[in-house]
Amino acid sequence: MTRRATIERALLVAFAAFMLAVPWLIPALINGFWVSLIAEILIWSLFASSVNLLYGYIGLLSFGQALYFGFGMYGVAVGIDQLGLGFWPAFGLGIFAATAMAFVSGIFAVRLSWHYFAIITVVFSLIFYFLAVTQKWLTGGDDGINFTLPPTFSFGGTQLSFTSATFQYFFILATVMLCLWLMQCVTRSPLGKAFLAVRDNDVRASLIGLNVYGLRLTAFVMAGFLAGVAGALFAFFGRYASASYMFYHVSGEAVVWAIVGGAGTLFGPLVGTALFILIRELVSTHWEHHSLIVGVTAILVVILAPRGIVGLWRDVLARIAEPADVERSVEPAAELRTEP
Amino acid sequence: MSEPVLRVDNLVRRFGGLTAVDHLNLNLPGGRLHAIIGPNGAGKTTFFNLVSGLLTPDSGKVFFLGRDITGLKPHEISRLGIKRTLQIKSVFPQMSTADNLWITAQAGTRFLHPFRPAARDRDTAERVERTLAQIGLTPLASRAAGTLSYGDVALLEIGMALISQPRLLLLDEPTCGMSPAETDRAVEKIQELARSIDIVIIEHDMEVVFEIADDITVMAQGSVLTSGSPSEIAADERVREAYLGRPEDEDYVEEAVRA
Numbered sequence: 214m215t216r217r218a219t220i221e222r223a224l225l226v227a228f229a230a231f232m233l234a235v236p237w238l239i240p241a242l243i244n245g246f247w248v249s250l251i252a253e254i255l256i257w258s259l260f261a262s263s264v265n266l267l268y269g270y271i272g273l274l275s276f277g278q279a280l281y282f283g284f285g286m287y288g289v290a291v292g293i294d295q296l297g298l299g300f301w302p303a304f305g306l307g308i309f310a311a312t313a314m315a316f317v318s319g320i321f322a323v324r325l326s327w328h329y330f331a332i333i334t335v336v337f338s339l340i341f342y343f344l345a346v347t348q349k350w351l352t353g354g355d356d357g358i359n360f361t362l363p364p365t366f367s368f369g370g371t372q373l374s375f376t377s378a379t380f381q382y383f384f385i386l387a388t389v390m391l392c393l394w395l396m397q398c399v400t401r402s403p404l405g406k407a408f409l410a411v412r413d414n415d416v417r418a419s420l421i422g423l424n425v426y427g428l429r430l431t432a433f434v435m436a437g438f439l440a441g442v443a444g445a446l447f448a449f450f451g452r453y454a455s456a457s458y459m460f461y462h463v464s465g466e467a468v469v470w471a472i473v474g475g476a477g478t479l480f481g482p483l484v485g486t487a488l489f490i491l492i493r494e495l496v497s498t499h500w501e502h503h504s505l506i507v508g509v510t511a512i513l514v515v516i517l518a519p520r521g522i523v524g525l526w527r528d529v530l531a532r533i534a535e536p537a538d539v540e541r542s543v544e545p546a547a548e549l550r551t552e553p
Numbered sequence: 554m555s556e557p558v559l560r561v562d563n564l565v566r567r568f569g570g571l572t573a574v575d576h577l578n579l580n581l582p583g584g585r586l587h588a589i590i591g592p593n594g595a596g597k598t599t600f601f602n603l604v605s606g607l608l609t610p611d612s613g614k615v616f617f618l619g620r621d622i623t624g625l626k627p628h629e630i631s632r633l634g635i636k637r638t639l640q641i642k643s644v645f646p647q648m649s650t651a652d653n654l655w656i657t658a659q660a661g662t663r664f665l666h667p668f669r670p671a672a673r674d675r676d677t678a679e680r681v682e683r684t685l686a687q688i689g690l691t692p693l694a695s696r697a698a699g700t701l702s703y704g705d706v707a708l709l710e711i712g713m714a715l716i717s718q719p720r721l722l723l724l725d726e727p728t729c730g731m732s733p734a735e736t737d738r739a740v741e742k743i744q745e746l747a748r749s750i751d752i753v754i755i756e757h758d759m760e761v762v763f764e765i766a767d768d769i770t771v772m773a774q775g776s777v778l779t780s781g782s783p784s785e786i787a788a789d790e791r792v793r794e795a796y797l798g799r800p801e802d803e804d805y806v807e808e809a810v811r812a
Contacts, residue, residue: 395668403656403674404665406648410656413645420605420639421717422631422660 217534232386236379245378249450250494252382254487255389256446261470261482262396263439268468269477270400271432272412273323276464277334280318280341281437283459284311285444290358290454291351300363300374300449307445308438314341315437316430323429326415338461345456357455375449385446392442397479399435408432469507473514475521484522556619558583558721558751559604564613566599573599575775577613581768586747588762589755590786591772592796597755598640600772601723605637606630617721632661634720638713638727640755642706646699650690650709653698654681657713680716688712688742704735711742722746724754728761740765763787771795 231238239247260282267273288307292298298306318337325333345352352358364372365384375381399405410418411428419425448454457463466489467482474485489507496503518525557580564577574596581587589597602608604615606627614623622630645653658677659665672678685691688708693701698709707727714722727743728736736758744765746752756762762769763783770780773795779786786792 398668398670401670401672402665402667403659403662403669403671404667406652406656406671407660407665409648409652410645410660413647414643416607416627417639417643417645418660419627420607420631420637421657421713422628423656424626424628 217530220530220534235386236382248378248382250490252385252450253447254490255385255483256443256450257467257470257490258483258486259389259392259446260440260443261467261474261486262393263436263443264464264467264471265476265478265482266396266436266439267432268471269475269481270405270412271408271429272415273429273433274327274331274468275322275334275433275436276331276461276468277318277336277338278436278440278467279459279461279463280334280338281311281315281440282444282447282463283341283345283454283456284314285441285446286448286454286458287345287352287358288441289445289448290360293363294358294360295351298363300365303363304445304449307448308441311441311444312434312438315434315441319430319433319437323426323433335461335464338459338464342456342459342461345459352454352456355456357453357457359453362449362452375452381450385450388442388446392439393479393483396435396439400479404428404431469511473511473521475523475525478521478523478527481521481523488522557581557616558618559753560616560619561600561604562614562616564600564603564615565611566596566603566608567611572775574603574610577772577776579770579777581751581753583751585751585767586743586765587751587753588766588769589753589772590757590759590762590769591778594774595772595795596775597772598725599775601637601725601753601755604630605635605723628660631717634718635723636714636717636719636721637723638710638725640725640729642703642710642730644698644706644709644713647697649695650698650701651681651685651694653709654684654712654716658684658716661717684712684716687715704731704738707731707735707739708742711739711746715746719750722750722752724752724756726755726757728756728758736761 235251236248239245239251260278263278263281264275267275267278285307288310289303292303292306296303296306318334322330322333322337346354348354362375364374365380366373373380375384400408407418407423407428410421410423411425415425418428444458447458470485470489471482472485473488474483475481488510492506492510493503496506514521520527559579559581561577561579564574565572566574577596577600589600591597599608603610604622606622606625606629609624614621616622617630617633617635620633622633622635625633645656648656655671655677658680659674682691685694688711690705690708690712693705698706701709710727714724724743728739731739740761743752743754747765754762754766766783768780769783769786771778771786771789771792778791778795779789781789
């Protein structure tokens, strides 16, 4: 275990160092555009984490998480554009709207299981997509809402806002990492173990005294929160909100990212999201059928590595690191044999 | 005499045209190991499902220690102290053996802390370790429960029953599919448990039933055929008939008489 933990810690440190160096390293190596691309990957990976919390930890496959992403987005855009809110109140409004919506739809959705659950999440998402398209007075319809960014912090004369690409990057990095850290805390807590028990065997979970409905609703609201934070960040990042991000096709992409990266692992969604967005960016300029690569990769991973890329990596790591541990534990027996 | 630990009044449950449990009346006093036997389709597992809340009865009532528990949710019934195992061994396959016990120990608590690391809960960890030692699975503590052998899963089930500190334990065919050696080990554990916990057991293995049961209830076609001590049941002609049916020529005779 120790060797494995060392490798994992080293990787984590390298990853952290890279992420912190991005605003200086990437423009020097490639160009400045890639800094905002990495910020975008971070936002979408938080969105994929919301799918991951549901599918990987409590066993609910939602094809409607874009609804809460959209609520986060519109909360920010409506807050700034129509209510004249500042950065933080608008951020709060977006997250609150998404979480509250998840609570309301969760009350109905988590009563159902498996494919019925998947279908109702799509239905909810479609209803609100069409509402967003038609209610022009609130959402701007097809054009969406464009808004001017308020500053994030202002101290006297100096202001920090998303207009600085470096600040924008670090704000997004900090928010996404904070959310992932919270998710890590939850999954390691008693509540997280209860989630896993429900995922593994819901009937048995109810028989040992777990309130399956309550736990599913809790997870659903938490996932709505994560999707809402991602949507709010994306609104600030793009300076607009649009109904097209509430379409279920967006939800479906997050499901693919989470599963390919590794559902049930903290960093799986980040790996999956990074992989597919990089494929899109690198290939789409040369070849218009880049989604073929996405499809083939997704199918291959699901067939060959059911626990995703991170799961595959853990197996490899176990094979590299464990033999040493096994030898260590076998040692005493070997000594015994030499005694006579 | 005090209130019976489990009492059911006129319990009925239908599945479409089939009446699986048909006006069932049972009165199980505490402090005894009670076995329910009966041919396939007699309604034994349906009865367990009705008591544990997985199914709600069409009519009738279930009382646990005098309290009406009819229509409560499974987790509410579980929290009152009625725990059960399922006929098909059923644990949390992707969680480790230790975590299976851990969550079972914690499941009854009303508030599951969302942020404190589970590993920091020394109390529960000690209970898990003690239970692992009791059922002899300490070496397999970190193995995923889905990779355990059948006999070890059965032991884990018993461990889960132990750690949940039940007041009434419903065991649905605990020795089903076990090797003779595993059966002996399981029987030993069940007898040990029965000293402190009220147990109702559904079992097809008659050797096991007659070895461990204090009382036996025979069910057939959804209701109680007869009940009594093992020796009374062994001598009862109707029990043999319920299992084997009666000889065809006797049916003939009866029909002839009626005609």
